[in-house]
Structures are given as C-alpha cells and as structure tokens.
Amino acid sequence: MPRRMRRRMNAPPIYLDNLATTQVDPRVLAVMLPYFTRHFGNPASATHAYGWAAKEAVEQARAQVAALIGAVPREIIFTSGATEAINLALKGVAAFHRQRGNHFVTSAIEHKAVLDCCRRLQGEGAELTVLPVDHWGQVELAALEAAISSQTIAVGLMAANNEIGTIQPLAEIGALTRSRGVLWLCDAAQAVGKIPLDVEALGVDLLAISAHKIYGPKGVGALYVRRRPRVRLLPLLDGGGQERGLRAGTLNVPGIVGLGMACELARLELAAEAQQLEGLREVLRQRIATTLPGVELNGHPVQRLPGNLHLSFAGVDGAELLLALPDLALSSGSACTSGSTEPSHVLKAIGQEAPASLRFGLGRFTTRVEIDTAAAQVVAAVKQLRSRADEHPGLHHQPALAGSDNQGSDS
Numbered sequence: 001m002p003r004r005m006r007r008r009m010n011a012p013p014i015y016l017d018n019l020a021t022t023q024v025d026p027r028v029l030a031v032m033l034p035y036f037t038r039h040f041g042n043p044a045s046a047t048h049a050y051g052w053a054a055k056e057a058v059e060q061a062r063a064q065v066a067a068l069i070g071a072v073p074r075e076i077i078f079t080s081g082a083t084e085a086i087n088l089a090l091k092g093v094a095a096f097h098r099q100r101g102n103h104f105v106t107s108a109i110e111h112k113a114v115l116d117c118c119r120r121l122q123g124e125g126a127e128l129t130v131l132p133v134d135h136w137g138q139v140e141l142a143a144l145e146a147a148i149s150s151q152t153i154a155v156g157l158m159a160a161n162n163e164i165g166t167i168q169p170l171a172e173i174g175a176l177t178r179s180r181g182v183l184w185l186c187d188a189a190q191a192v193g194k195i196p197l198d199v200e201a202l203g204v205d206l207l208a209i210s211a212h213k214i215y216g217p218k219g220v221g222a223l224y225v226r227r228r229p230r231v232r233l234l235p236l237l238d239g240g241g242q243e244r245g246l247r248a249g250t251l252n253v254p255g256i257v258g259l260g261m262a263c264e265l266a267r268l269e270l271a272a273e274a275q276q277l278e279g280l281r282e283v284l285r286q287r288i289a290t291t292l293p294g295v296e297l298n299g300h301p302v303q304r305l306p307g308n309l310h311l312s313f314a315g316v317d318g319a320e321l322l323l324a325l326p327d328l329a330l331s332s333g334s335a336c337t338s339g340s341t342e343p344s345h346v347l348k349a350i351g352q353e354a355p356a357s358l359r360f361g362l363g364r365f366t367t368r369v370e371i372d373t374a375a376a377q378v379v380a381a382v383k384q385l386r387s388r389a390d391e392h393p394g395l396h397h398q399p400a401l402a403g404s405d406n407q408g409s410d411s
C-alpha cells in the first residue's frame with residue numbers, strides 16, 4: 001500500500017467536493033452575522049423590537065427561498081436541512097393519509113435520507129416499491145406509472161443525483177403523479193440553485209432544500225409544501241407551534257437568513273454560474289478522457305448537474321487512486337466493498353462495477369488553474385498506478401487497459 005504522496009508545499013488541497021458541501025459565500029456570511037449579536041431576538045417574541053426584527057428577517061428569507069422555486073412564501077417551512085425536510089414530508093404525509101392508503105414509491109438511487117425514511121415506513125407496515133434506473137440513472141416513466149396503485153400515497157424521487165449528477169425527467173414525473181393523484185416529494189438538495197426549478201411548472205407537491213449545498217450554512221434547510229391543492233401532513237415535532245404547526249422549535253434565525261441570501265444569489269447568478277461550471281467541467285473531462293484510455297463517464301451525458309463529473313477508471317484500485325491524489329479533496333466511489341470506502345448503491349444501480357471511480361464536484365469558487373492542476377494530477381496518478389500494476393501482474397485482477405468491455409456496463 002502506498003503512503004500518501006507528498007503534498008504541494010503549504011497549499012491546502014484543491015476542493016473538488018462541492019456536492020458534499022460548499023464554502024459559505026462571504027456575501028451570505030455577511031448578512032448572517034448581525035443576527036448572532038445585534039438582532040438576536042426570537043421571532044416568536046411579539047412584544048418588542050428584538051422579536052420584530054428577527055421575524056422580519058425570517059419572512060424576508062422565506063420570500064427569497066420561495067422566489068427561487070416559483071412558490072409563495074407561505075409554502076416554505078424552515079427545517080434543519082434537507083434530511084429533516086424529507087423526513088417531515090414522507091412521514092408527515094404517511095401519518096396524515098394512513099386511512100387512504102399505505103404505499104410509497106421511490107428509486108434505487110435516492111439519497112439515504114429518502115431511502116431510509118421509506119424503509120422506516122416499510123418497517124411500520126407500509127408497502128414500498130423501489131424503482132430501478134437505466135444505465136444513465138434515470139427512472140423509466142412506464143415503470144413509475146405501473147407502480148402507482150390506488151393505495152399509493154406519495155412518490156419520493158430526487159431532482160438530481162448527488163453522486164452521478166443525473167437529472168430526472170422532472171416535468172414528466174410531475175405530469176404523471178398529478179394525473180394519478182399521488183403526491184410527489186422531490187429531493188432537490190442538489191438541484192435547487194443549480195438548474196431552473198419551478199414547482200408550478202413541474203407539478204411538485206413537496207420539495208426539500210438544503211442551504212449548505214448552495215453556499216449557505218450547514219444545519220438549515222426548507223420544505224416546500226404545496227397549498228393549491230393543499231398538501232396535508234402531520235408534524236414530526238410537538239412544541240411551540242412554529243412554522244404553521246409543522247415544525248416546532250425556535251427558529252435558527254442566522255441560518256435562515258443565510259439560506260435566504262444563498263437562494264437570492266443562486267436565483268440571480270444561476271444561469272451564468274451553470275455556464276461557467278459546464279465550461280470548467282468539460283475542460284476537466286476532456287483532459288482526462290483524451291489522455292487516458294479506460295475512462296468511462298457515469299451519469300447522463302447531457303441531463304446532468306453543471307458542476308458534476310463522475311468518472312470510472314479501469315485497471316486501478318479506488319482506495320489507491322485516492323491515496324495517489326493527496327492534493328485533491330474529492331469523493332471516490334465504487335460498487336464493491338474492496339477498500340475502506342462504503343460501496344455505492346448508486347453505482348450498483350446503474351451497473352457500474354469498475355473498482356475505481358472519482359466524483360468531481362466543481363463549485364462557485366473553483367478556478368481554471370485548479371482544474372488544470374487536478375486534470376494533470378489525475379492523469380499522472382492513474383498512469384503511475386497502472387504501470388505499477390503492469391510490473392506486478394497479479395496485484396490487480398482487472399486488466400490495466402480494459403476499456404469498458406468487462407466492466408458490467410454497456411457503453
């Protein structure tokens with residue numbers, strides 16, 4: 001096993017893990033700070049100016065979040081993040097509609113927040129259908145339609161995948177769920193602020209948002225709950241009745257202010273930023289894929305998040321590849337358990353069995369110089385690991401330059 005290679009002198013690793021979390025934008029931090037100190041009031045305090053100032057800030061943030069997704073402010077419920085929003089949505093509608101039915105539909109590539117929530121409901125007696133996805137990671141609409149029955153309460157399908165970046169056929173999912181009278185919870189933690197999303201145009205009923213994926217703070221998010229026609233759900237928490245009784249607990253005012261600003265910035269800069277990220281991503285992809293054989297793109301070639309590049313490499317081990325890239329902060333993934341990393345249920349679901357994959361998550365603060373450096377380092381690391389495997393045949397069971405012929409994929 002190689003030790004971690006020498007780091008560039010004094011430089012922190014290049015951050016290419018923006019799908020795991022993002023740096024707080026300095027403009028977001030600036031608007032948050034006064035709400036820790038000067039304006040520290042509780043928005044539920046209706047008898048003095050401290051409370052009024054906090055309430056006004058929360059309501060402004062609610063409007064900013066709503067504006068980004070085409071909702072009205074009353075449809076936004078603040079939570080501790082997308083995980084809580086998803087739990088509130090799925091468990092809340094399950095509890096409210098138990099008399100009407102007890103069947104849920106989701107997909108094999110959802111985030112654990114959705115999958116484990118559905119598994120919990122299943123453990124409590126619900127019926128669950130987990131839809132497969134195609135090689136690109138999209139659900140098949142015919143399979144979705146066939147899964148919906150008279151007992152179906154809700155469908156939990158994400159807007160864009162956090163590993164492979166694939167965007168689902170959103171308008172079609174919305175049209176189908178609406179015509180069949182079932183609710184659609186859309187996990188949009190990765191998609192909000194990165195691709196245009198309009199809850200009216202798409203027919204979404206419940207939509208989960210996370211601040212820290214869009215240059216806001218950790219520990220805050222929101223659930224969109226449609227009012228027309230009204231989506232009914234029960235709260236998870238009992239307490240002070242905040243957020244129209246759906247989410248009790250004193251509001252995280254600085255966090256909410258930060259989420260609001262993050263949404264405002266995303267709304268104003270989404271188009272330009274998407275173009276910028278796509279440009280950088282294509283440089284990275286071409287540099288790597290035209291220099292190295294045996295590289296495969298995971299996820300949809302076109303319908304994908306602008307900042308996401310997910311590649312599989314034949315003939316190298318995933319854990320060794322990460323060790324050979326000490327200057328890059330990024331995520332790896334593979335469908336098998338050989339290394340120390342968790343196996344990826346997403347790669348398994350799309351039939352990608354290569355032993356090494358890298359997820360590049362480009363973000364607002366990624367520079368061209370960083371992309372050039374990252375591309376050169378990935379190329380050098382893969383070449384080095386493959387040549388070592390050639391010198392010591394038998395170390396790896398994968399042939400060094402196996403294209404995609406025996407990797408369990410069809411491209």
Ligand SMILES: *Cc1c(COP(=O)(O)O)cnc(C)c1O
Binds near residue numbers: 083190221
């Ligand atoms: C990050 C993420 C979540 C969880 O969001 P938190 O705010 O961290 O709880 C859920 N779904 C997807 C797709 C995500 O990327």
